Amino acid sequence: MIEAWRWFGPLDKITLPEITQTGASGIVSALHEIPYGEIWPVDAISTQQKMVANTGLLDWMVVESLPIHERIKRGEGDLSTLFANYRQSMANLAACGIYTICYNFMPLLDWTRTTLDAPVKGGGMALRFDRQEMAIFEIFMLERDGAEADYTPEIVDAAKQRFDQMKQNDKDRLLASIMAGLPGAFDRYSISQLRDELAKYKDIDRDSLRANYSRFLHEVIPTAATLGMRLCVHPDDPPRDILGLPRIVSSHADIAWIMDEVDNMANGLTLCSGSLGASPDNDVPQIAAEFADRIHFAHLRNVSKDADGSFQEAAHLDGDVDMVALVKTLMNEEKRRRQRGRADHQIVFRPDHGHELLSDIGRGTHPGYPLIGRMRGLAELRGIIHALAHEQKE
Template sequence: MIESWRWFGPLDKISLPEITQTGASGIVTALHDIPYGEVWPVEAIAARQKMIADIGLLDWMVVESLPIHERIKRGEGDLSPLFATYRQSMANLATCGITTICYNFMPLLDWTRTTLNAPVQGGGTALRFDRQDMAVFEIFMLERIDAEADYTPDIIDAAKRHFDQMQPHDKDHLLASIMAGLPGAYDRYSISQLRDELVKYKDIDHASLRANYSRFLHEVIPTAAELGMRLCVHPDDPPRDILGLPRIVSTHADIAWILDEVDDMANGLTLCSGSLGANPDNDVPQIAAAFAERIHFAHLRNVSIDDDGSFQEAAHLDGDVDMVALVKILMAEEQRRWQNGRADHEIVFRPDHGHELLSDIGRGTHPGYPLIGRMRGLAELRGIVRALAHGQKD
């Protein structure tokens, strides 16, 4: 397995020389400064690629992500120019030798958390999604119509009591936490802006979003196949409807539909153990085994789930996902690919998210992407890989 590290480009508080000290050799990044829907020029791709290569020991291996414009997700207007732009950016990446693209089809928001600094036993902080805090936001701050239907009476009552005690800075903090999951889009929504954006999705349900996703796949996967590229969809995070927006990449059945819709190796999966693991009905190792052949990239992290559906980022070897079993499945798939003569038999993975620990605290890195916490996670995952590889030799 190939160790990689997500880097947010020149604005990242973690430098490339620091990343070399983690032991990772692959860089996962994107041209975050280019607005959604615009072509990624070869010159810009090559310049970023050179910036990474000049450090030594590092190689840009995965794009995360080449964003999909919201109009494509809504199926709004003449989309031909947007699809043409996406295909051109793919071609430009392929020209530079970058052939794996991680993307998501989550409407409007990326990953969503309500707290960015939940305390961790022994010190440090973690990302957390709390159902009560989300109810506070949806029902009493955003005042979303019909939001109460998504929560139990107990949660609504507790949310109301909490909301009544909140100060303006508490509300600002909750909004900022929920908006923090947009690492590739530096603009954040205010409450009024978010309401306006949600209106644009008022007629989009699961069926229509799936139809729009199907169109995207049919528009871009044939080009990816011609270019020798691998596109790999990232699961929804959390894997459930949120803010009244449908989510369609959340379950085993969802993934099966996606991979069958355009049955080509270019149409693949980013196996994110934390995103899928936040749904207690998802058996993540079983999902990995079922779709192993189409896993082109992996995000490895863990979560601990509460009875009410809340969850918190756990240490990589703790939580509710059996990480050892999962890595064993990925390594068995690598072995199968190697035996079948695939040149790209190794699976690129990265330690996803991490607790803020030690000197991480106060450094101001992207939420969920500290240095020490992720390096701890990478070291733990590296230990699993080495131990399992030793067992394979025996």
């Protein structure tokens, strides 16, 4: 397996020289400064690619992500220019030798957490999704119509009690935490702006979102196949409806539908163990085994779930996902690819998210993306991989 590292470009507080010291060889990055829907020019791709290559040790291997414009997700208006721009961006990336694109089809928000600094045992901080805090936000701050129906009476009552005790800075913190899951889009919404954006989705249900996703796949996957590219969809995070918005990449059945909708190797999956692992209904190693041949990229992290639907980022070898079983599944797939003679048999992965530890605390890195916490995760995953590789040789 190929070790990679998420880098947010020149504005990232973690520098490329620091990343070289982690031992990773691949970089996962994007051109975050380019607005959604616009073409990624060859010169901009090449400039960032050279920054990475000039380290002498790193190579930009995966794009995360080439964002999909919200109008495509809503199926709104004439989309021909947006699709043409997406295809041209893919062609420009291929011209620079970058052939793997991770993307998501989550409406409006990417990953969602309610707390960015939940304490962890022994010190440090983790990302957390608290069901009561989400109810506070949806019901009492956003005042979304119908939000109460998405929660049990016990959660609603507890949320009301907590909301009544909140000060304005507590509310501001909760909004900022929920908005933090947009690392590739530097816009952040106020409450009123979020209401306006949600209103644009009022007629979008699960079936219509699936239809719009199907259109996207049919518009771009043939081009990806011609270019020799691999697109790999990232699962919803968390894998459930959020803010009344449907989520359609949350389960085994969802992934099966996507792979079947355009049955082509260019239409693949980013196996994210944390996103899928946040649902008690998902057996992540089993999902990985079933769709192994379509996994083009992997995010490896862990979560610990609570009975009420809350969850918290765990250390990479803790939590509810059997990481050893999952990595073994991915390595078995690599072995199958190698036996079939595939030169690209290795799966690129990155240690996803990490606890803020030691000098990470207060450094101001992207939430979930500290240096030491991820390096700890990478080291732990590296140990699993080496042990399993030794086992395969026996």
